[in-house]
Amino acid sequence: MNIQALRTAAFKAAGMSLSQSLGRRRLISTVSPRLSKAYDYDGKTKVSIFNTETDMGLMITGxxxxxxxxNNNMVLIGPITVFPRSVLSWNINSFDDINEESLSLFPTLEPKIDVLIIGIGDQNPTPNLTKRIIKFMKKYKTNVEVLRTEQACATFNFLNAEGRMVACALIPPLHISYNENDVLQTKLKQKQLYETD
Incomplete structure (x- = not known):
């Protein structure tokens, strides 16, 4: 079995064709001949996507x-705060509104959170904002990460999957960047992908 055939088998096991894999990283770079037998049997490939498993707590899927x-298919409008098992609306309009008052909920929580992740939209965190937030939360011995919203969502999901006591305060980004894979996945979901001859 050659490498192209192994790739085709790997993509088929993952539920996609080679044409659907455009824009994705290679799943298999090289495969030794003794490992090629692993793709000949059913049930050998298992993919688990954490942010769709609701028993692991709430996670942000989009x-x-x-x-x-x-991950429970709930859609929330505007800025939010997400905890491992609950969600609240966050009453701010932009990252300029983040101050001691808007962060006052987090030090009062029981059990105490280990990490607060703040997603400030699509702008890069400014040193002034970051220092102000860290100084306030340091009084309460709470670690803080100030990130862009995209990074904040991924960090929250990772820490929540590990079972950490984490909270996330998020502002929706003003601009969304996307790549060819995002467009392809959207078309596949909407079943509007054109077949080629």
Whole structure:
């Protein structure tokens, strides 16, 4: 079995064709001949996507300029705060509104959170904002990460999957960047992908 045939088998096992894999990283770079037998049997490939498993707590599966989608298919509009098992609306309009008052909920939580992740939209965190937030949360011995919303969502999902006591305060980004893979996945979901001859 040659490498091209192994790739085709790997993509088929993952539920996609080679044409659907455009824009993705290679799943298999090289395969030794003794490992090629692993793809000949059913049930050998298993993919687990954490952010769709609701028993692991709430996770963020998507975001837009308007709000966020969670792994329980709940869609939330505007800025939100996400905890391992609950969600609240966050009453701010932009990252300029982040101050001691807008962060006052987090130090009062029981059990105490280990990490607060703040997603400030699609802008890079400014040193002034970051220092102000860290100084306030340091009084309460809470670690803080100030990130772009995309990075904040991924960090929250990772820490929540590990079972950490984490909270995330998110502002929807003003601009969304996408790549060819995002467009392809959207078309596949909407079943509007054209077949080629």
């Amino acid at each position: 975001y837009s300029q308007y709000g966020f989608r969670l």
